[in-house]
Amino acid sequence: MVELCGGEGEGQIMLATELAQLRAMARELEAKMDPDRVAARELCRALASSVDRSIRLAASCFPPPEHPPPAAGNAGRDAAFKKRKGMAKVRRQVRVTSVQDTASLDDGLSWRKYGQKDILGAKYPRAYFRCTHRHTQGCNATKQVQRADGDPLLFDVVYLGDHTCGQAAVAAVAQRAPPEHAGQEQQRQSSLLAAGTEGIHQQVVAEPMEAAAPFLFTSTAAGGVDDGYFSFISPANSDCQFSSDFSAGSVGVDMDHEARFEDLFSNTLEFFQSEIHNL
């Protein structure tokens, strides 16, 4: 049985960690901001406090370590992940939408594509990635990227398994030290792009917690890619939907409290993005 979620306590910690990083980034940004840009600095401060509140919320609203099995309604999809024995336990799903600026989905980890499959009933193929260090470090993390049927601007990214290689740490560091060193960044990008995730910006849909969150907002330029299936780079919604709607055939993850963060996140990120865009 696939465990959609890790331990609750762990999830709480992970979320808190993520939020703490967000806050740190906001503060760092504020510090680096041109002093003349009062409004911008103000926004950053607001962002930091908003995240701060989120952290407190996270601490208070997580339920005690008792969690019923994941909601039904995604049995079909889930079944796919139960099949193989030795299947990774951790599953996180992220919905990604491409956006105006060149930011892209880069989780700070390096992936290698090992397959692509047409999925029954789905318009677009699903791409399979594994950690580049699978052989050198025995890292079993994998991820699947698939363009959503309904909205061409959406991608479903499913992470399976944990990185046991050094990359998780690398990712954490990368989140604090953004774009300047874009060299390697772009290489990674290319593999992602080939998977059809170019131009992506947004993430997060549902994230059964556990393990270091793999997301990172970067601003690497999206290279051109011509994968017949995924060749589009499109300016799109600038809003950050922290969508927890699984109706579009996503994973159904039973996370009540997630909704509580939705607002905070969407507000905060929206905030952050539009301001950054002006800088």
Place this chain on the structure above:
DNA sequence: TAAATTTGACCAGG
């Protein structure tokens, strides 16, 4: 030339 991607074949579960 090494590393990454592509793609058809193979395998396991249902």
Place this chain on the structure above:
DNA sequence: CCTGGTCAAATTTA
């Protein structure tokens, strides 16, 4: 037997 996930040879890219 069908489907989704993985393998691995061939091919492409850096």
